[in-house]
Amino acid sequence: MSQPQATAPRPRPVPRTVEVVAVSDVSPSYRRVRFVAPELIQADVGAAITIKLLFPNAEPGARPHGRPFTLCGFDALTGEFDVDFVLHDHAGVAVAWARQARPGATLQMFGPRGAGDATPEDARHVVLVGDATALPAIGVIASRLAPYVKADVLVEVPSLADVRPLSSPAALDVEWLVAEPGDPRPLARAVRKLPVDDVDRWWVAAELGVVREVRAHLLEERGVPAARVRATPYWKAGVDEDVFHDERHAEMDRAR
Numbered sequence: 001m002s003q004p005q006a007t008a009p010r011p012r013p014v015p016r017t018v019e020v021v022a023v024s025d026v027s028p029s030y031r032r033v034r035f036v037a038p039e040l041i042q043a044d045v046g047a048a049i050t051i052k053l054l055f056p057n058a059e060p061g062a063r064p065h066g067r068p069f070t071l072c073g074f075d076a077l078t079g080e081f082d083v084d085f086v087l088h089d090h091a092g093v094a095v096a097w098a099r100q101a102r103p104g105a106t107l108q109m110f111g112p113r114g115a116g117d118a119t120p121e122d123a124r125h126v127v128l129v130g131d132a133t134a135l136p137a138i139g140v141i142a143s144r145l146a147p148y149v150k151a152d153v154l155v156e157v158p159s160l161a162d163v164r165p166l167s168s169p170a171a172l173d174v175e176w177l178v179a180e181p182g183d184p185r186p187l188a189r190a191v192r193k194l195p196v197d198d199v200d201r202w203w204v205a206a207e208l209g210v211v212r213e214v215r216a217h218l219l220e221e222r223g224v225p226a227a228r229v230r231a232t233p234y235w236k237a238g239v240d241e242d243v244f245h246d247e248r249h250a251e252m253d254r255a256r
């Protein structure tokens with residue numbers, strides 16, 4: 001009788017050190033920090049775009065604060081990449097760090113990991129929907145689309161000055177939305193106007209309430225199959241990532 005094979009325990013991921021090489025303001029709401037990760041020189045990161053940056057915890061002995069961000073402009077020859085931090089107005093360890101980041105500063109980082117953001121190869125028509133935190137990911141995803149893809153892109157940014165060119169081999173139809181006081185859901189409203197019939201893939205990332213509303217609209221009101229929708233809550237209003245992390249994963253597990 002064959003014995004069940006013992007599976008080796010997966011090695012615990014080890015964070016790597018990343019060092020700031022440059023800091024610039026791309027537009028009023030975005031600070032771009034260019035990092036170098038010597039361990040990523042010559043690395044094949046595939047389609048992975050998610051990293052977790054670890055920010056020091058002021059409480060002695062406590063775990064660092066992990067914050068997910070998007071790997072942009074990765075250069076395997078130098079191990080350099082950019083992170084575009086949204087300069088939001090709430091107290092957060094990541095935004096506070098980004099506001100005072102200087103060349104030479106170091107952080108620990110997990111990743112890049114995951115490839116769930118990659119567009120399926122057979123997709124012909126995709127829709128990318130995101131708020132300010134998702135714009136970096138939308139930029140990377142758009143840049144990797146095949147030339148035969150048609151992509152509708154809806155992006156909400158804090159101000160007109162945050163609009164930036166998106167380049168892609170695909171045919172992009174981009175609509176920029178600017179958040180107005182008293183209108184908390186421009187993205188969800190704009191999605192309602194989009195045709196759904198021939199869309200192969202919906203990629204949605206924004207604040208939790210917006211993601212829930214968009215997903216429910218697509219599935220329940222428009223009959224879009226759940227398998228065509230990848231909707232990720234990137235943050236939650238009023239709650240920091242230390243608290244929100246587990247809720248995000250529970251939400252995504254329920255959506256599967």
Ligand SMILES: Cc1cc2nc3c(=O)[nH]c(=O)nc-3n(C[C@H](O)[C@H](O)[C@H](O)COP(=O)(O)OP(=O)(O)OC[C@H]3O[C@@H](n4cnc5c(N)ncnc54)[C@H](O)[C@@H]3O)c2cc1C
Nearest residue numbers: 069070086088090092093094095133236237238239240241
């Ligand atoms: C896969 C993934 C990729 C991401 N990529 C990026 C990226 O490239 N760039 C980026 O800027 N963000 C990105 N985010 C979102 C980012 O991780 C969160 O915004 C995170 O909460 C910021 O950490 P913080 O320490 O500044 O704030 P936290 O300490 O987590 O939160 C403190 C307070 O700020 C509020 N808050 C957090 N973010 C925002 C915001 N954007 N606007 C308004 N209020 C906010 C919270 O609700 C809370 O009240 C990504 C998230 C995910 C899941």
